[in-house]
Amino acid sequence: MAQIRLKNVSKRWNKFIGVDNFNLDIADQEFLVLLGPSGCGKTTTMRMIAGLEDITEGEIWIGDRMVNKLEPKDRDISMVFQSYGLYPNMTVYENIRFPLKVRKVPKEQHHERVMAASKMVELDDFLERRPAALSGGQRQRVALARAIVREPNAFLMDEPLSNLDAKLRVSTRAQIKNLHHTLKRTTVYVTHDQIEAMTLADRVVVMNKGVVQQVGTPMEIYDRPANTFVASFIGSPAMNLVSGSIENGVFSSDGIRIEGLPHRASGAVTLGFRAEDATLAEANGQIEAPIYTVELLGEATMLSMRVAGELVSIKVGKDYRAEIGELARIAIPASACHIFDQSTGARIEA
Template sequence: MAEIVLRNLTKRWGSFTGVERTNLTIADQEFLVLLGPSGCGKTTTMRMIAGLEEASEGDILIGGRRVNGLDPKDRDIAMVFQSYALYPNMNVYENIRFPLKVRRVPAAEHHERVMRAARMVELTEFLERRPGELSGGQRQRVALARAIVRQPNVFLMDEPLSNLDAKLRVSTRAQIKNLSHELKVTTIYVTHDQVEAMTLADRVVIMKRGVIQQVGSPVEIYDRPANTFVAGFIGNPAMNLMTGELRGGVFSGENVRIAGINGPDGAVVLGFRAEDASVVPAGGDIVAPTYTMELLGDATMVAVRAGGALVTVKAQKDYRIEIGAPVEISVPAGICHLFDAAEGNRIETAG
């Protein structure tokens, strides 16, 4: 069992706090993603779990054992980094095999374990090549195979796809997802890419300035963001967020008036997803000049200025409009989210 428990985990450098009193339990065999912008503390959290950074305060438990004082090699973890860290003088077979030699695994087991790992990442035809003869995606698969061959209790993956181009990221992401299902090993994955988080994770942990903002499944975080930071970080495009006043169930702001909103009177931030609104011929809740139009193939994204923000809506793929031309957007009250204007926290409503 490789349940991981973080208790009041904190990392400080002088007066700067990189991670602040993090409490989190990662279930055995769970695929957990730490997500957030650069400098939010996600990589520092992973490095403390790995033993590459010493915690200033708090406890790290892996499989019920406190590991704070253990060296990285004694924590039974395997890491996959942004940089592939392959040995250029070794071929693919020897790169994958290397962890077995270091850990003194009986030589009789090496070939079977190397071949199994190579098959899992589709590298069997490249075993005699050296890293310099491989593409970026192939080198990342070698790094994955080298982690798999160890058969660890925990995988730690730190931005493993960030050096790949867009097409390779998609295919390698699918491979990691399939491997996670097949291997059933507790995995912590660090990324700043919310698409990776949403597609890979059992649960997502969103961090900001060393503090956890929300923990939940991708669906929970997408459908019920805890605050405006999460709402503005998750989704492609991110949730539209408009500032305005709510009075008697009517939200009003720059170029916007939406009736039927259930919430307390006063200053609020109203949010909605681009795919939940629609362009209409007349009677829209948002009426404004078109700021821009983007053709995406399967849809057309239309943006306007409303509620002090740039607001986007997803229209039909054949929809066309000139920049500057007036557009009307319908925003159903039932799909709107409300947030406190001062702190940005979600306002829960009865209906």
């Protein structure tokens, strides 16, 4: 069993706070993603779980053991890093085998376990090559196999796809998802890429400046962001956010007016809505503004307009054609709107 618990965990360097009072229970076999921009504390959190970084305050438990003072080698975890960390003078076979030698696993088990790990990541044809003869994607698969071969209770992955090109990221992401389904091991995965978080995670922890902003399933975070930071970080494109005011369920700002909002809030607020929730209107749209850009995406067309000083994106049909500068009328259902406190950024519930 590899439930991981963080209780009031903080990390400080003098006056700088890297992680502030982090509390979380990660279930056995869960795939948890730590998501946020550079410097938000996600990698520091993972390194504290691994034992590569001392904690300033709090407790970290793996299973029924508090591991604050345990060395990384004694925590029964495997790590996969952004830099592959392969030994250039060893073959792929020997790189995969190396953790077994270090941990003094009986030699008679080595070949079977190396071959099983290699098969999982489709490396059987490359076992005699050295890392220099491999592509980036193949090297990352060697790193994955080296983590798998140890058969740990938990995997920790620090931005393992960030060095790969777009096509390889997609295929390797699918491989990681399938491996988690097959191996059924607790996994903590660090990324700044919200698409990776949405596609891989059972739950996502969104962090900013060392503080947890929201914890939830990918759809909970996408559909009900806790604040404007989460709303602006999740989604491609991110949620549109427009400052204005609301009175008696009517939001208004320069170039936009939406009636029938089921909110008791009044005064200065921030309105949020997703690009895909808006539609073109022949007349009486909630937004009327000149088109700023037209982007053909293949499956859809993305329009952008300047509304209340913000650039707003709208996703419309792939066959839509328009010129920059043309007036567009956009309908936004009241049910698709999110309201946030303008001063704190916190979500205001209906």
